[in-house]
Amino acid sequence: MKFDRKTRSVDLNPRDPEFYGNPYPYYDAIRKECPAFYWNDYGMWCFAGFDDVNRLLRDKCFGRQILHVATREELGMPAPRPQLADFDAIEAHSLLELEPPAHTRLRVMINRAFVSRQVEKLRPDIETLTHATIDRFAEDGKVELIKAFAEPIPVSVIARMLGVPQEFNHQLLDWSHKMVRMYMFDTDDEIERDANGAAQEFAACLTELIAERRRKPTDDLISHMITSDRGGDRLSEDELISTSVLLLNAGHEATVHQTGNAVKAILENNLDHGSLFADAASTEAAI
Numbered sequence: 001m002k003f004d005r006k007t008r009s010v011d012l013n014p015r016d017p018e019f020y021g022n023p024y025p026y027y028d029a030i031r032k033e034c035p036a037f038y039w040n041d042y043g044m045w046c047f048a049g050f051d052d053v054n055r056l057l058r059d060k061c062f063g064r065q066i067l068h069v070a071t072r073e074e075l076g077m078p079a080p081r082p083q084l085a086d087f088d089a090i091e092a093h094s095l096l097e098l099e100p101p102a103h104t105r106l107r108v109m110i111n112r113a114f115v116s117r118q119v120e121k122l123r124p125d126i127e128t129l130t131h132a133t134i135d136r137f138a139e140d141g142k143v144e145l146i147k148a149f150a151e152p153i154p155v156s157v158i159a160r161m162l163g164v165p166q167e168f169n170h171q172l173l174d175w176s177h178k179m180v181r182m183y184m185f186d187t188d189d190e191i192e193r194d195a196n197g198a199a200q201e202f203a204a205c206l207t208e209l210i211a212e213r214r215r216k217p218t219d220d221l222i223s224h225m226i227t228s229d230r231g232g233d234r235l236s237e238d239e240l241i242s243t244s245v246l247l248l249n250a251g252h253e254a255t256v257h258q259t260g261n262a263v264k265a266i267l268e269n270n271l272d273h274g275s276l277f278a279d280a281a282s283t284e285a286a287i
């Protein structure tokens with residue numbers, strides 16, 4: 001990593017395994033050296049200090065959307081590319097890209113599924129699924145934790161919540177991986193082609209499923225989103241598709257890596273598992 005104090009810029013390759021394997025010493029150094037810095041590799045200004053980030057996230061001057069302020073040409077943004085049309089169509093209604101009031105409207109429609117009472121109802125099924133998955137590990141005597149545990153459990157849970165049949169789990173993972181690669185550093189033509197193809201297939205699959213649920217609603221989240229009606233306001237077909245894709249992708253991608261990192265932290269820190277879970281139980285009781 002190299003600092004240029006005069007321009008407050010940093011050279012740091014985000015693909016360097018030494019950095020992403022353990023970014024925290026680098027972040028410490030950046031915070032000490034210049035907490036507001038231009039990251040040359042990304043081509044953007046970044047903020048590393050708690051107070052700055054806290055202020056920026058709360059300041060309504062900043063946000064996800066910008067095209068209501070100035071046009072693409074004025075901002076020097078490239079025009080949308082036809083080879084990403086299907087991917088962009090899903091992104092256009094994604095909660096991740098919206099500001100209130102459009103954001104609030106979509107959030108309200110799905111909030112019900114994430115209140116603790118609803119989430120608690122999932123516990124017995126998740127426990128059964130987790131035990132059945134772990135029980136298979138003993139046969140081989142070794143396990144690749146991400147593939148065998150961290151990936152299948154969240155995708156299965158989020159698909160069940162939405163009402164996507166379990167036989168799609170494998171396909172969902174493939175579509176999701178291809179789409180999520182678009183959020184990573186430095187995409188190329190192949191990544192874009194894969195992401196757009198995945199978005200197209202994913203949307204087509206959900207269109208069929210939504211039509212089925214319109215004919216015969218069940219108690220899953222897709223049926224709930226279809227029938228949600230706030231004073232005559234309903235989600236459009238495009239919003240239903242975007243929100244379902246986001247929930248399926250967001251619902252497992254972050255959880256997979258959180259599980260992997262958590263197990264790594266437990267193993268590396270030699271934590272006593274008994275006391276760890278005793279602490280978790282007492283925190284829950286206190287809440």
Ligand code: HEM
Pocket residue numbers: 095096107158246247250251252254255258
């Ligand atoms: C440990 C696991 C998870 C982590 C670390 C995580 C992390 C995050 C972060 C950092 C954001 C904000 C992204 C941004 O605004 O740029 C976010 C948003 C979101 N996450 Fe997660 N997430 C996790 C699990 C989940 C699960 C299980 C679901 C769904 C079942 C989910 C659904 C969402 C949704 C819908 C948003 C957008 C919210 C909004 O804009 O209102 N996430 N998540």
